[in-house]
Amino acid sequence: MSSAPIRIAIQRLPHGEGLPLPGYASAGAAGMDVVAAEDLVLAPGARHAVATGFALAIPHGYEVQVRPRSGLALKHGITCLNTPGTIDCDYRGEVKVILANLGNEPFAVVRGERIAQLVPAAVQHAAFDEVASLDETARGAGGFGSTGR
Numbered sequence: 001m002s003s004a005p006i007r008i009a010i011q012r013l014p015h016g017e018g019l020p021l022p023g024y025a026s027a028g029a030a031g032m033d034v035v036a037a038e039d040l041v042l043a044p045g046a047r048h049a050v051a052t053g054f055a056l057a058i059p060h061g062y063e064v065q066v067r068p069r070s071g072l073a074l075k076h077g078i079t080c081l082n083t084p085g086t087i088d089c090d091y092r093g094e095v096k097v098i099l100a101n102l103g104n105e106p107f108a109v110v111r112g113e114r115i116a117q118l119v120p121a122a123v124q125h126a127a128f129d130e131v132a133s134l135d136e137t138a139r140g141a142g143g144f145g146s147t148g149r
């Protein structure tokens with residue numbers, strides 16, 4: 001990537017000792033792969049906030065999104081239930097990955113194996129201006145398939 005990376009402070013927690021910190025698997029990867037810091041088995045239909053063993057101090061004006069890995073999703077039905085997960089810039093607790101098993105088989109989460117990816121993103125705060133009515137548009141209130149399948 002051409003631009004300088006956003007610098008994010010990362011703290012390794014005691015149970016994260018010995019694990020690789022999140023990193024890019026290839027030069028052009030959009031996400032930094034995250035490994036699990038615990039072993040567990042996710043039954044079909046189950047979910048769990050999986051420990052990662054690290055905490056962040058994200059600079060103001062940014063968030064970090066937690067996204068699933070497509071290989072786990074396609075092969076095993078494993079996804080991040082709240083995708084994209086949001087890590088707020090003022091959060092100092094352990095980053096966790098809320099994995100859900102949408103597949104038909106139990107899935108073993110193994111400490112040290114990659115379970116998700118982190119994508120930093122700029123955040124623009126907004127402020128609402130309350131009004132009595134909104135301007136008209138051709139779409140109006142049409143949505144949810146109003147333009148056809």
Ligand SMILES: O=c1ccn([C@H]2C[C@H](O)[C@@H](COP(=O)(O)OP(=O)(O)OP(=O)(O)O)O2)c(=O)[nH]1
Pocket residue numbers: 066082085086087088089091094095096097098
């Ligand atoms: O996948 C996730 C999502 C969230 N978090 C942590 C960091 C985030 O800053 C905090 C709150 O997340 P969110 O705002 O999505 O959850 P909430 O249900 O609104 O909780 P809160 O009331 O604490 O904001 O939880 C994670 O570690 N992993």
Ligand SMILES: [Mg+2]
Pocket residue numbers: none
């Ligand atoms: Mg919140």
